[in-house]
Amino acid sequence: MSSQTPPTAKKVPSERVHHGDTVVDDYAWLTVKDDPETVAYLEAENAYTQQATSHLKPLQETIFQEIKDRTLETDLSVPTRKNGWWYYSRTEEGKQYGIQCRVAADGETPPELKAGESLPGEQILLDGNELAGESDFFSIGTSAVSPGGDLLAYSVNFTGDERFTLKVKDLTTGETLPDEIPGIFYGGAWSADGTAFFYTTVDEAWRPNRVHRHTIGTPAEEDVLVHEEGDERFWIGIGLSRSERYLVLSAGSKITSEVRILEADDPAGEFRLVRPRETGVEYGIDHAGDHFLVLHNRNAENFELATAPLDAPGDWTPLIEHREDTRLLDVDAFQSHTVVHFRRDGLTGIRILPRDAGTYRSERLDSAYEISFPEPIYDVSPAGNPEFTTERLRLGYTSMITPPSVYDYDLRARELILLKQKVVLGGYDPADYEQFREWATAADGTRVPISIVARKGTALPAPTVLYGYGSYEISIDPSFSVARLSLLDRGFVFAIAHVRGGGEMGRRWYEDGKFQKKKNTFTDFVAAAEHLKAANRSSAIIARGGSAGGLLMGAVTNLSPETFAGVVAEVPFVDALNTILDPSLPLTVIEWDEWGDPLHNADVYEYMKSYSPYENVDDRVYPPILAITSLNDTRVFYHEPAKWIAKLREVADGGPFLLKTEMGAGHGGRSGRYDSWREEALTLSWILDTAKVTR
Structure with a gap:
């Protein structure tokens, strides 16, 4: 580990007063993204992290090669049939992005495709590598073929801020049409005859709140505003029923939804309301003949x-x-x-x-x-x-x-x-590994499921990565990971704590981990860690989580720092209170249905203040922490982990505390598959090093 001195963030006291509570935030200046001092500080942190992890370069390269060597780089998906075509995607060795293709369909049985080969008559719809060019970041937000199969609407982004430019490709001629619409959100839907495409745009808080109708071949300035959502708690989206008979316009908050429908063969018609919104009632609709x-x-x-x-x-x-x-x-x-x-x-x-x-x-x-x-x-x-x-x-x-x-x-x-x-190349055999479920007991007696995987014969207790999320009723279900094999084959156990706030055990599981019950999420995770240790399954436990799971990482590190040998917090929501107090920020108002409204409710303010990671850093000994973020993230801003790490350095003992900022990416990190493998290899090498496993 390098002895280089870590960067010291300057302190510029900024007062916040809410519900009679005055709080001084010394690092609020880091929220100014275009301030040269902010950029210089983030770059200094990157330089420090690079130096502090320089001894891991050989191990990082080894793990990168393991991921690469286990991956069939030239591969393709199973074709999906739609309207007389088989659609599929494929990847090519050495290329960062996928290629979307189709061939004419004959029968219901998918054609047999072999990696590295193309079928006669293959048509390339989108080649992500050509579209990305030399850009450091690239993503596709929408890719929708018209019902007639002759037009493709797609959208691209080159910064990671999730704001896309819509384009239309004529699949008969291969030409890109003049139609181009900047600043759109994900998704979209075609009319039945392919003359119109519906898309969404966002407001100043980057909330998708408007649906527009674009007539192919006309200027974007002539697009028609179909619907605008005035309630700041609601996002809207537009889609097409599987039958392609109905356009479905959905508005939804965290707890309430409302749907409008329109016959797809009448794109200029008026959407009709399915059922008026009723607070707490969520519903979705599908056409069934x-x-x-x-x-x-x-x-x-x-x-x-x-x-x-x-x-x-x-x-x-x-x-x-x-x-x-x-x-x-x-x-x-x-x-x-x-x-x-x-x-x-x-x-x-x-x-x-x-x-x-x-x-x-x-x-x-x-x-x-x-x-x-x-x-x-x-x-x-x-x-x-x-x-x-x-x-x-x-x-x-x-x-x-x-x-x-x-x-x-x-x-x-x-x-x-x-x-x-x-x-999975390299001789992978599922029989060499075992998976099972155990149950931890939370402080209130609730049984918390833990999914566990390890290589058979792993010596116990073993170093362990314990992963968690626990918000929005999102479930972290058991799934496979090629990169994870690099841990399991080095004697690690990998476990998922299915904590309350997620949806693993039904809607009540979610309700018991939100609002004034949010702390159940954190205590469940600590209980899972304690169970793994008490069962003699785990020795050093490295906690890992991202986004709202990053909030979990910050909260459990404050709650029980001695329980964890290290923490990986990816795009972590660790400055939760300050963010949820600011209704001008993206996601904030809609998030009040998840966390509560601390701006207008003193009880919610006090409760969030009692667990928000940034507010609760103290002078205890903290484990080593690796925080990873992206400058262009519009869901969890880069300044949340930047402020958190700065405060940890100022107040806490232990560490080291590392911050890595991707200067040209968004919430999902780097976009190219080789780039993302390298980033994962860095994280895994840091985990191994922190757990004192360096082979």
Whole structure:
């Protein structure tokens, strides 16, 4: 470890007064992104981190090569059929980005594609490598082929700030049309005849709040504002039903939703409201032939599935009623069946509901069934099912030892057909590893699930990475990671703490980890760490989390710093109170339905102040911390970890405390796959070094 002196952030006292509470923030000046002093400080931190980790360069390069050597660099996805075409993407060795392609379809069975080969008649839709050019960052926000298959709407970004420029490509001629619209958000939808494309734009707080209609071949200045959302708690989006019969305009806050629909063959028509918003009621709609399917939580905490007439979409009749033990996640309507994605006992699942002649019959609901899977822990979800008429269901499946797999489920034969499993080179054998679930007991007696994977024969207790998130009802489900093998093969255990605030155990699990119960998220994570130690499974525990999981990292480090041998906090939401107090910032107002409103509610202010990581750094001994952020992140600003690290250096003992800022990226870090592998290799080498494992 380098003995170089870390940067010292200057202190410029700035007072904040809320609810009679005066707080002095010495590092608020770091919020000014274009101040040369801010940039100079971040660059100094980068130089210090580079010097402090310079001894890890050989190990970092070794791990990078391990990731690379295990990855089939020239590869392709399983083709997905839509409107007479098979769509797929492929990668080529040495190239950072994927290539989107299609070939004409013949039958329901996907064509056999081999890595490094292309099919006769292949048409390249988008080549990310050509589009990226020499840019350090590149991402695609939208890629939507018109129902007729002749036009492609796509959007690109070169900074990481998630603000895209929309373009339109003529797939018949290969030419890019003059249509170009800057400053759009993700997503979009075509009209049925391909003459119009609907897209969203954002307000000054970068909240998607407007839907526009662009007529192909006309200037962007003539685009029509279709809908504008005035409530700052709501985001809006636009999509197309699987049947391609309806445009679906959705508005949603963290706890409430509202949907409007329009026949896709009438793009200039007026959207009609499905059901007025009702605080606390969330719902979504899908077209199912002669009726709509509606998934909602009105008087149904874990959601129920209802039907609704086409001419009265707000009139809901229960189809699958609420169950306390099953959280309904999503519904997909097809001509001959309906697929329900659900969660039960901390695992995801798939339920099939048959249909007759496009209509449900109550006696056939008794024959509904669930698809079974053999592993004790796994994650499954519908994937790549764009066609309304099909007798095959495409599924994505993975576990902590099973690489991502793509199946077709034959609805007639009721059997799974493996189409592709991600190739892991270098002799990987799932039989060499084991995965299982254990349960920690929280302070209030709640049982908290922990998913664990390790190489068989690993000597215990072992160094452990404990990962967590615990917000927004987002579940961190068991999944496979090529990069993780570099830890497991060096004797590490990897564990996921499924803490409250996530959705792993249903809606109540989420509700018990938000608002004035948010501290359950943090104490659950500490309980999971203590369980792993008490069970003699773990020795040195490195905690890892990102974004809202970065808030978790900061909170548990304040709560129990002695529990952890090190902490990796990626794009961490560690200055939560100051951010949620500022309604001019992106996400803030909508976030009040997640954290509470500390600006107008003194009790919420005091509660958030009691756990917000930046406010609660003290003079205790903290473990080593690696904080990673991006200058152009619009979800969690770079200054949150910058302020946090500065305060840790000023107040706390222990460390070292390292800050690494990507100067040309966004919330997801670097965009190219080789660049992201190098960043992960740095993080893993730091974890190994911190746990005193250097081979």
